[in-house]
Amino acid sequence: MEFRRMQPLLRLTSRPLLSFCRQISVYDDEMDQIMRPSWHVVMNGKYNKGLAFTVNERQRLGIMGLMPCSVRTMDDQMNAAHANFEARPSDIGRFTYLSALHNRHRRLYYRFIKENIERALPIVYTPTVGDVVSTYGLNFQQAISLFISIHDKGHIRDLMHNWVDEGVKAICVTDGGRVLGLGDMGANAMGISLGKMILYTALGSIPPSTLMPVCLDVGTDNQALLQDPLYVGARIPRVTGPEYEELVDEFMQSAVKCFGHSTFIHFEDFATPNALKFLDKYQHKYCCFNDDIQGTGATGLAAFINVERITGRKLEDTTFLFVGAGSAALGIANMLAMELEVRGLPVEEATKNIYLMDLNGVLTYESPNPPELGKIFMKRMEPMKDLMAVLEKLKPSVLVGATGVAGIFNEEVLKTMAKNHERPAVFPLSNPTSNSECTAEQAFTHTEGRVLFGSGSPFPPVVINGKRYVPAQANNCLTFPGIALAAITAKARYLPNAVFSVVSHELARSTPQELLDEGTLFPPIKDANTVAFNVGVAMSQYLFDNGLSSIYPKPDDVCAFVKSRLYKFEYRNSLPTTWKYPKEPPAPKARPKPRPKKKATK
Incomplete structure (x- = not known):
């Protein structure tokens, strides 16, 4: 009995599928005339606005009904993104969420990072990027x-x-x-x-x-x-x-x-x-640039300029010790030497108070295989490998770490810096956080809060004896976005080292006086977007003024020129612009063809 009931269905499903579809389809001439953009194009992260598509846009783009009927503003979607971001239980989870957001809603993604930069920077950049790479x-x-x-x-x-x-x-x-x-x-x-x-x-x-x-x-x-x-x-x-x-x-x-x-x-x-x-x-x-050398160099020099402003001690009278002689240390040391030469010091004078240490100790003329960029810093002195012995002998007031060795600036090192100087400057630059030469808490604690501090990784505020200290971050994100903006906007032919001195001074100027008074060497990360724009304008001006741009003639207002090239973080109309045309007069009627003459009949 059940089998007989199923026979009609079995006969139906045994027909070829295409033939079956043709039998049940209904031709609709009106719908057949409508051209629709590909759904995949509309939902591409570059164009997609999600629930921010207006009803008019949804109807005209052919996506009406493919999402709920509510319409959200970008601010509404930002709130939803923020809730999703904070709901993730780990930094890697937050990174994964943001990556998915980038694939779906690119403009929303970038605006979220821009407006939440203090919270998002450690997720999309250091230190979480170290886990992402691993x-x-x-x-x-x-x-x-x-x-x-x-x-x-x-x-x-x-x-x-x-x-x-x-x-x-x-x-x-x-x-x-x-x-x-x-x-x-x-x-x-x-x-x-x-x-x-x-x-x-x-x-x-x-x-x-x-x-x-x-x-x-x-x-x-x-x-x-x-x-x-x-x-x-x-x-x-x-x-x-x-x-x-x-x-x-x-x-x-x-x-x-x-x-x-x-x-x-x-x-x-x-x-x-x-x-x-x-x-x-x-x-x-x-038109090329090495961020590890030149970007770090520009960031480091900006810190030194602000150390000079806070302590009143001229850079030419300051002793610097770089522990580590890789790209970062060499970049900062050479940028510093260039700055001192610009101030009128000959090379020998500019480099005499700059010391570098690598695995073999202080860089001297006896050091094996010194890096090319480090040769100008070689000293005629006895080889010294012990950091504490070097500190006691040289008494540097600026200590820079770029070793990747966690904890190398220990309590003894920090207390020695504090003993030798009223306002010692310490820069543990190694990333990620687990590789930092010391933490902010250690630096402030062992110097009685007197340290001028800048780290490569972010650290939370430190409280000592009821006083709160906010550690500055010597982060290249304060320089390389502006450098890229200038190079792209001005269509730079190439980038001589002098442009990075311009970057350093602009970054140093971006630190408000009230922060300098508190011993903070860099502008806050929340201002990084403004800093990048200012750096971009200053560097673009230099490129135009020194014949390094491929754009001619030079813009009258460089600031306005740079601003006109910026990415917009807001949603805009997704439909092509339309405009009215005047009503055309009626076309002239075609002249009737003359009728052929009839042949005369006899």
Whole structure:
């Protein structure tokens, strides 16, 4: 009985599906005439506004009914994003949420970071970016960046033509050779390039569609990654020598051939020898910049200028000790030396009070294999490896750490700095937080609150004897977004070191006097967007005034010119602009064709 009931259904479903659909479909001529944009285009993160689409936009874009009927303002959506962000139980969870938000609602994403920069910066940048890099393969979701492997050598232009956006104006490239304090991270270092480009937009207001994060995957010597089944990069030992350098050469040439010679190329987290080599090779041939050397140098010099303002002690009379002789220390020390030379000191005088220490101790003429940028700081003195002995001998008033070794500025070191100087300056610059040379609490506690402090990672406020101290963050995010903004806006031909001195002085000026009076060396992170704009304007002015721009004629108002190029963080009309045309007069009627004459009949 049941089988007989099912027979009609069985006969129906046994017909070919297409034939069945044709039988039940109804042709609707009215609907057949309507052109609809692709739903996938409308919902693309670049265009999507979510519930902020108006009813009119939903109807005309053909998405009415595909979302609830309520319409939210951007502020409403910001509140929803904030609630979602705070609901996540961990920083990695918050990072993952923001990444998903970026894929769905790009403009909302950048506005959220911009307006919540103090809360969001540690999530999209240091220190959480260190965890993101370490777990990159585990959390990889979709491609929003360009990977160029050593196996692509000879075909880099082909890869660049696959990029998702046209009009690239800036590239952040890494080879993962030395990421933060984590070492060789191979292809996982893409997380760093992405983090930098996020801040280009959130702080520098650079349109995200003009940015391309790149990882040159040349393998890795990190055995943990090579043995990790989730590692996303090439499972080969890191390629070095001519083959590696030829790949970088091809990348540089391909970038300018594809996107133009004024393309801004930002080198990030290359191992120190390679970073120095490529900076020397490309600085005056391309519009390029190394953040680890020049960005850190500009940020460090700004701090020293403010130390000078607070203590009244001239930089030329100050003794500096850099513990660590990698990219960061070399960049800051050379920027400092350049500043002193600008003030009229000869090279020997400018460098005599600047000391560098590496694994072999203070850099002297007897030191083995000194870095090229460090040779001007070599001293004629006995080799000294013990930090405490160096502090007692040199009595530096400025101590900079760029070692990646946590806790190296211990209680004894900090108390010695406080014993020798009324207002010692201490800068533990290593990232992430776990690698910092000392914490803010240790620095303020062991100097009785007298320290002038700036760290690479964020630290919470410190309370000593009822007095609250807010640690300043010597973060490159105060410089590189503005540097990128200026280089892109002015279409810089190349970037000589002098432009970074301009950046340093502008950053130093951005610190309000009331903060200097409290011993704070940098403007607050909440003002980073304003600082980036001011840095961008000051540097653009320098580029225009010194013939370093490809734009001619020079804009009459550089500030207004820069402002006109900024990314807008608000939703706007998603529909093309329409306008009225006058009513056309009726077309003239066609003249009737003359009738053929009839032939006369006989």
